[in-house]
Each structure stands twice: as structure tokens, then as C-alpha cells.
Amino acid sequence: MKVSLSWLKELVDYQLTSEELANKLSLTSIGVKQQTEDYLELDLTYNRGDLLSLWGVAYEVSAITDAPLKFLGDIPDDYIWVGKNLPQVKVEIEEEKLCPVYCVAKIENLKVEHSDDTWIKKLSDSGMRSINNIADATNLIMLEYGQPMHAFSAKAIKNETIKVRVSKKGEMLKTLDNKVRKLEDDLLITDSESILGMAGVMGGKDSEISEDTTTILLEAAIFEPLSIRKTSKRHGLYSEASKRFQHGLTKIRLLQALDGAIKLYQTLGGTLTAITLKGDFGQVNKSINLSIQKTNSLFGVLLDEETITKALQKLNFDVNPKDADTLEITSPYFRKDIEIEEDVIEEVARIYGYEKIEARPLEGEKPEKLDQSLQNFIHDLKVSCKEAGLTEVQSYSFYSSETINDLRLTINDLVKIANPISSETEYMRTFIWPNLIEVVAKNIRAGFKQSFSSSKDIAVFEIGKIYQPASPDASLGGPTESYRLAIALMNGSDHPIDELLVIARNVMTKQSANMGEIATSPSAPRNDDLFHPTRFTDIKVDAKVVGTIAEVHPRFLNNFGIDKRVAILEINIEI
Amino acid sequence: MEEKISGIQKNYLDKITKASSLKELDEIFLEVFGKSGEITLLPKNFKNLSSDEKKTVGPLFNQVKQELEKTIGNRRQAVREESYSKLSKEEFDINSKTKISKREGHLHLATRFKEEIIELFEKLGFSQFDAPHIESEKYNFEDLNIPKDHPSRDMWDTLYIEPGKLLLRTHTSNFWPRLMKKKRTPLRAMSFDRCFRYEAVDARHSHTFNQFEIAVVGKAGEITMANLKYLSDYLLKGLLGKEAKSRFRPKYYPFVEPGVGIDCLCVFCHGKGCRICSGTGWFEIAGAGMIHPNVFKAAGLDPKKHSGLAWGFGPDRMLMIKYQIEDIRLFLEGDLKFLQGFNKP
Numbered sequence: 005m006k007v008s009l010s011w012l013k014e015l016v017d018y019q020l021t022s023e024e025l026a027n028k029l030s031l032t033s034i035g036v037k038q039q040t041e042d043y044l045e046l047d048l049t050y051n052r053g054d055l056l057s058l059w060g061v062a063y064e065v066s067a068i069t070d071a072p073l074k075f076l077g078d079i080p081d082d083y084i085w086v087g088k089n090l091p092q093v094k095v096e097i098e099e100e101k102l103c104p105v106y107c108v109a110k111i112e113n114l115k116v117e118h119s120d121d122t123w124i125k126k127l128s129d130s131g132m133r134s135i136n137n138i139a140d141a142t143n144l145i146m147l148e149y150g151q152p153m154h155a156f157s158a159k160a161i162k163n164e165t166i167k168v169r170v171s172k173k174g175e176m177l178k179t180l181d182n183k184v185r186k187l188e189d190d191l192l193i194t195d196s197e198s199i200l201g202m203a204g205v206m207g208g209k210d211s212e213i214s215e216d217t218t219t220i221l222l223e224a225a226i227f228e229p230l231s232i233r234k235t236s237k238r239h240g241l242y243s244e245a246s247k248r249f250q251h252g253l254t255k256i257r258l259l260q261a262l263d264g265a266i267k268l269y270q271t272l273g274g275t276l277t278a279i280t281l282k283g284d285f286g287q288v289n290k291s292i293n294l295s296i297q298k299t300n301s302l303f304g305v306l307l308d309e310e311t312i313t314k315a316l317q318k319l320n321f322d323v324n325p326k327d328a329d330t331l332e333i334t335s336p337y338f339r340k341d342i343e344i345e346e347d348v349i350e351e352v353a354r355i356y357g358y359e360k361i362e363a364r365p366l367e368g369e370k371p372e373k374l375d376q377s378l379q380n381f382i383h384d385l386k387v388s389c390k391e392a393g394l395t396e397v398q399s400y401s402f403y404s405s406e407t408i409n410d411l412r413l414t415i416n417d418l419v420k421i422a423n424p425i426s427s428e429t430e431y432m433r434t435f436i437w438p439n440l441i442e443v444v445a446k447n448i449r450a451g452f453k454q455s456f457s458s459s460k461d462i463a464v465f466e467i468g469k470i471y472q473p474a475s476p477d478a479s480l481g482g483p484t485e486s487y488r489l490a491i492a493l494m495n496g497s498d499h500p501i502d503e504l505l506v507i508a509r510n511v512m513t514k515q516s517a518n519m520g521e522i523a524t525s526p527s528a529p530r531n532d533d534l535f536h537p538t539r540f541t542d543i544k545v546d547a548k549v550v551g552t553i554a555e556v557h558p559r560f561l562n563n564f565g566i567d568k569r570v571a572i573l574e575i576n577i578e579i
Numbered sequence: 580m581e582e583k584i585s586g587i588q589k590n591y592l593d594k595i596t597k598a599s600s601l602k603e604l605d606e607i608f609l610e611v612f613g614k615s616g617e618i619t620l621l622p623k624n625f626k627n628l629s630s631d632e633k634k635t636v637g638p639l640f641n642q643v644k645q646e647l648e649k650t651i652g653n654r655r656q657a658v659r660e661e662s663y664s665k666l667s668k669e670e671f672d673i674n675s676k677t678k679i680s681k682r683e684g685h686l687h688l689a690t691r692f693k694e695e696i697i698e699l700f701e702k703l704g705f706s707q708f709d710a711p712h713i714e715s716e717k718y719n720f721e722d723l724n725i726p727k728d729h730p731s732r733d734m735w736d737t738l739y740i741e742p743g744k745l746l747l748r749t750h751t752s753n754f755w756p757r758l759m760k761k762k763r764t765p766l767r768a769m770s771f772d773r774c775f776r777y778e779a780v781d782a783r784h785s786h787t788f789n790q791f792e793i794a795v796v797g798k799a800g801e802i803t804m805a806n807l808k809y810l811s812d813y814l815l816k817g818l819l820g821k822e823a824k825s826r827f828r829p830k831y832y833p834f835v836e837p838g839v840g841i842d843c844l845c846v847f848c849h850g851k852g853c854r855i856c857s858g859t860g861w862f863e864i865a866g867a868g869m870i871h872p873n874v875f876k877a878a879g880l881d882p883k884k885h886s887g888l889a890w891g892f893g894p895d896r897m898l899m900i901k902y903q904i905e906d907i908r909l910f911l912e913g914d915l916k917f918l919q920g921f922n923k924p
Contacts, residue, residue, distance in 0.1 A: 031828050049831035050731040230728055250730050302869055304805025350837030358827035363809035368801050371765045374706035386690060393682030396690055397913040400787055422739040425777055429786055443913030452915050463682055469712060482745060483713050502675035526673050537667040559663055
């Protein structure tokens, strides 16, 4: 939300510079993404939907700077339509759950024109573009009150009837951005015959305000946030309006905004000639019991009843003492995020000041130590590898597309990401050593040279997880992951496996855990193109193969541009 | 000229076919395509040709050039395949007692940082508890008070394995519900491990990154924001020096209430504002707060009888600040010059 500072000043009489206000807000209320002399852009979080309106921001700024609000006198005792006995526009709501309240006001005698400069400045400071005076009025009201509005051209609406319903399969709508959209479970606004728009997300082209519009039907409604969220996502339409519907709106503010909007259109020469307010406008503000003791124990600062009460009153909470330890708290109508006692405690804490918390060490019973054997083993193993002269690398948990190709892997044997960022994050690794081969190749290309050796020498290891897909038998559970140690050695000789065998034996015998035995007689030759046909052997625990030491097949290495021989080890360390 | 070209063609095709090692082929390649190779130099003489001659010589030259290139390539492949076929005759002394070259080993910067942090918190009675990378929606989101379809889910760009069910965890916080449901309180647990986000890789962002996270659970009324403050300062002073300190700001995370954003005083300018902290005097380093009652409920712990705190931060970013590393990709792309350069920070 971009907050226009000159506009905010009209609502609350704060005395800080833009920079001071930004600092104060970020330490007490909400992060500030950008600060300029004209506006502040708030880093809005889901909970603070109230800050999607200038009124909400004004209430907050008033609370944290002790500055008086200037708009309270504008809040009417009676709304402008009360006692006028105006006719109604017919409104039918198919499913009340998706649209608990719906208001529509008919305003006549308008003339489409450019907006004046003050409106244009307010909009541009708020990050919005001016369209024409009629559309701009709805946006100004949305920015000020937080309640989105939509103006339909009245003549486009047949029989002056509005229906709110869910779309049927196969229905289409051309939206304001000139795109024809296929509708599917979207909440719609329609007239007696055709679709006028997607509720809360975007209006239809056919009912758009045009140059000769003089009469509008002004919509102010509350739609179910989840339904708006789904429609927004499905059609990739994220507007200032849909954002506010998703955060949730209040009925009280809706009526205030409608009242404000009608008055704004009156300044453009408009006349209110019909109005419908459909739904139950009662809003019960939940009361919450706040324990003073709990506040102090969670906050870690001792506050008395008076301090707590004052902090909450600044934020327009009602506070009523119930007993010696309990305050009954009612949050202001616009703070929908306050649901439980802890929410209230956060309010007290931030107004009193997070900076006043004094550090205190953990006390009480020290818990029983959890089993650390795997973590300790991994740590010891890393140290042994380092002491054996190896350099630790950490590579991605994925296979590159080149590796998948060269390993000739069947992709069904891999854990697949459903929404990969690119082909490099599509499949998860089932071995670590191919990633180490890539590391070797990359360093050769980069001209890496060890200081001690004139020939190219690369000795690296990684301890990390590999990921195995779910077995076809679903009852055996989903994908699994386990830790492996992998080593790659290129020592310039044409038989690096000899040295790797010695290194591996040294590292493995140093561990207190049993890592398995390296066979002492060669295994039967193999011919799978990945490894040297004879230079490989298994690592076994009893009869079970837990790892392999091998020279990588030169063909595989050549594919990565490696001319020298490379030997690898890969061993499962979670046996 | 045409004869000359044909001569080169014949001569080298012959040589290439007879070559039996990659070394020979490399030499031939240099003779033909090197700086003063026969093919490389040839076009210099074309300017003396008549335009008629040029019309025939040009295409012939190109054809021969391509043919030689291709033949060398093919021969190289053939020589390789020949050498591959001899692999099975190579000896393998499985009990070889080869001498090991003396190399200086190195641990990854993140590993050393992890050790340092783990050691700090072990002193306070914390144990490591690591949770899976492939996680259910339940433990990554739902049990952390982030219900399905809730707009707050937009805070985490997620890589899914099975949408609606399985995903790559977006934070280490999945360890809390997994540990809490064992109901062995009090708890002081920590995890330094890998997490994933749907994020394109550049110098500042990575889809794969580390997180360090702690969670403390005690009796109701026992764990306070003052403890959170203590642990934050403890971490920062332990890692960055005595001068470091934390600053708390309100911040929303669905799994804590109250929620806290933790900043660290910029150790380079001592809070005055410099290039490294973008002039603010502080770094945003961690998200934290008091464990939300719904998180206790989801784990089967009575929120009325328990209190707890948690925070998590990105060690990669902290390392980048500490050592002024400009590119986050250096951590996971295996550049040995980088990995060995940080041996003695």
C-alpha cells in the first residue's frame, strides 16, 4: 500500500518528517518498503488488512505518535440515504455465504470529465492512474476507506436488476482489459440477461463507463475472501480491489464508504435516486479477556493495569476491568486481526515498545538431550574427510538436465518437482557423485590449480541428502531421503581409484560407527557405461551393498569435457 | 589454388585416418587449424585470385575445411571408443598401497559456521533436531497455523512435488510440529539445514538455501519475549562480536504471536549507516516470536499449559554480510578457489 503523505496529513495531524514517520512505523507497526517525500510504501502483511485504507493508517499513526485525528467529524451519525424513502434497485443474491452484503446506489446527472489536479495527485501518490472523474471517485474512496467500489454504466444493465451468482460451465466474459475469459466457479455480477463482471476482481467491458455515461449503478459489497482469491489466481488478475477483498472488509466501514462516495459524486453534480442495502449489516465486535499476568509473562516486561489500558485505548480498543487480573477488551470494528488474547498482548507490547524488553536468560529445567548420533557422525566424518586432504563442496539437491541426459536416467525413477523453476530444478538427485563430476568439470574449465601440484588435482567431498521416489506400492509411503557421503578424486594419474581406496579406508576406519567394508577382491566386470568395467568395487555391511568405489567411465567424463580419469566413492551413511 | 586445397585435403585426411592417439590428433588439429595452420593461413592468398577463380575456390575451401574438422572429430571419437574398449584389460589392484598425495583439506564455509552456531547453543542445552526436506503440507504449513488456501501462504513461494500434499519444505520450521508431537517438554531444539523456495537464482537469491532455527517450549508463563531478546543478542554477540546487538520490530508470521522481526546493529558502521547496511545502520536478519497457541494445539499440546519461543534466520545471508561475499551462488556451485579461499577467515 502506497500512502500519500499529503493526503494522510488531511486525516491526522502528525508532526514528523517522512523519514521519521517511516522509522516510527517500522519499529512499532509495520515495515516500510519505500520512503519518499510524497509517499510511504508499506510492506503489508496479511494480518493488517486495516492498513489498506488511509483511515486505517491514520488511526495507526494517531496511536503511535499521539497525534489527533482530523476526520472523526466527517463520520456521519446518519447516513445520507436515511429517511429519504428512495426507490430500490432489484438485487438477488444466490449464495449469501459468498456475498453477505451487497449495496447498490443509483446516481444520475453525472458528466464524464477529466479529474482535477488534486485528485490526480492523490491517485499518483498512491500508485494509481487517473481514468476519468467517475472511475477516479471509486478509487479515491477505496484508498481512503479501504472499501472497493465499482461503477457500472446504468444503461448497460437490463431491467435494472442485479444478480450475484456463481458462473456456470462454459460461460465467457470480456473483461475491462479486453480479454475474453473462460469462467469457472467464479463469483459473478450479472443483470437479468448477461454477465456484468467478475465480483471483486474485474468488471466486464460491456458495462464500462463510457464518454456519454450520465447514470451509474455504484456497487459496494463484501465478497467471501477465499472465492475472490481463487478467481484472482485462476485468471492471474491481481488488482487493488481484489487485494482488499482478500484481506477482508467490515460492514461498518462499507456503509461509511458508501456514504462518502455518494457525497463525492454529489460534488460532481450527481444525484442519488435509488439505493439498495442487501444483507445483515450488524457487526458484533468480539470481546477478549486479557490477563495482566499473562501479558507480563509473555512480554517479559512488568506492566500495570493502567499502562496496559492506556496502550490499548490509544489503538481504540475498549477496556473494561473485570477482576483484579482480567481486562475485558473489545477491539475497534476495523481490527479484524484481533482474535485471541495473544493478539491483544502483541498490541500492548508494540505500543509500549518492543525496544523496552530487557534480555533475560532461559531459566527453569534444562531439557533432556535429544539423540545427536547422526549429527555427530556427520560432523566427525566431515572432519576426517578434511583431514584426508579433501575439500568440502555443497551442491544443489537437483540434477542438472545435462546430468540426467548423461546418466541415462529414467525420469520415472526420480522425484519430480511439479512446478520447477527451470529444467535445472525439475528432478531431485538420487546420487551425489554426478554433481561432484560437474564440480570437477567446472573447476577444470575455470583453470583451477592446486598450489602443491603442477598437474591438475581435484579432491572433493560432499555429505548431503539424496531423494528417492515413492515406491509404486503406495502403502509403503512417499518419497524418501537419506544422507550420503560422496568423494571425487582426479589426481592426474590414469588410475586414481588406487589412491581413493587408500583415502577411503583411512576415513572409514577412523569412524566409531561401522561404515562397512571395502571388498578385498574385485567384483565381476560390469558394462553399464557409467563406471570403468573393472575398476570398481562395492562397500558392504555384512552382505548388504551400502556404497561403491569406482572410476567413472571416461566416456561419461568426456561428455563433461574431462580428459583425465576421475574416481568416485558414494556411500549411504544412514544404515 | 584448387590443387593446393585438394593437396591439403588428401594429405590430412590420410594423416587423420592413420592417427592412433588423441595426442596425434591434437597435433594434426594444430597443423591445420592452429594460428599458423595450413587452413587458417590459406584465405590470405585468395585476394590474388580472379573473380572466376574465387567462385570455385571459395566453396571448395569451405567444404574441405568442414570435412577436415568433422573427420578429426570422428577420428577422435573413434580413438576414444577404441581406448574405451581396452578399459577392461586395465589392471586394478584393489589392495594397492599407493601413497596419498599431501593435500590441504577444507570444510565448507557453511559447515564451519554451523559448527560455531551449534556449539554456542549446545552450551545453553539445545539439541539438534532435523526434519525432512520433502515434507507434507501438514507439517510445513497447516500445523504451523497456515491453513489451506489462506492468503498468508503467499508469503512462501513453494516448490511442490504433489500439489496439495507434498512439497520441498520452505523453512526449517517443519521441525517444530514433528518434535512437539512427541510431547517431551520442556524443549530446546535447533536445526541448521537446507530449505527450498520457488525463486530464480541470481547474485542475491537462490532456490536452495540454509536456515538456522531454534524452538523453546516450557511451562505456561515460563518463556517470555525477554528470553527471545537474550537468545538473539547471544547469537549475534557470539558470531559477530561483543558490539553486536539486536533490535526488535513487530512482524507478522502466522505461527507466532506476538511476532518479531529481528535486526542486527551494523557491525561495519556501528549503526551510523554505511554502504553495507544500505545506510540504515541495521540489518534485517531474523523472524521470530512466541509460539502461537494454534501450533501447540496442532501438536496435541495444551496451549494453556505451555509457552514457547522460536526464531529462524538465513545463515547464508549472515555469511555474506560477515565476509562481504557478493554472490550467494558461490555457496552451492563448487568453485574451489572460493571454497578454499575461506580457510582462515
